[in-house]
Amino acid sequence: AQSVSQHNHHVILSEAASLELGCNYSYGGTVNLFWYVQYPGQHLQLLLKYFSGDPLVKGIKGFEAEFIKSKFSFNLRKPSVQWSDTAEYFCAVNANGNYGQNFVFGPGTRLSVLP
């Protein structure tokens, strides 16, 4: 069964620091990749997605992610974080592309940005 791992459980940064959150998945076939954000007390919202094409994907709020197929990775980056980026971030993978039951979320990384 496919799985998704996220490198860090909790990341603490100061404002203006650069961010990189790691995500790796275990599936050798075609995948669709997603990053979601969950602000405190809210539901998950899509940050960005990768289906095909340019492996560098730009999302909302200045976030981007790079798909490296050889490393089974889809790391999330932001050059300069803000206090408002404090949230939990989830990587998700949909394998095969046809069935919802193959949509797997990582355990999440909690980001705390200090003002």
Place this chain on the structure above:
Amino acid sequence: IAGITQAPTSQILAAGRRMTLRCTQDMRHNAMYWYRQDLGLGLRLIHYSNTAGTTGKGEVPDGYSVSRANTDDFPLTLASAVPSQTSVYFCATSIRAHNEQFFGPGTRLTVL
């Protein structure tokens, strides 16, 4: 535009009671999902439905059932609640099964 609504927002339930969590969408998405979110475990899929009239089991289906009589509604039923079902439950939809998912506001359930 409501998008996805879930009811109730929160509930405290005695163990052994039956409970139905409601999820309604107005986006006419084909696929719907139920997840539970627990600290340190991320989101785990309980049940899904790729289209009206069909359902399937996810990663943690035991103790839960669903139905999909129409496109808009996807209720989740706990036949006999147990404390381990204390969690935050999110309903989600997607246009089709492989597309990005949109999430409802969640239901916080406490089983005592």
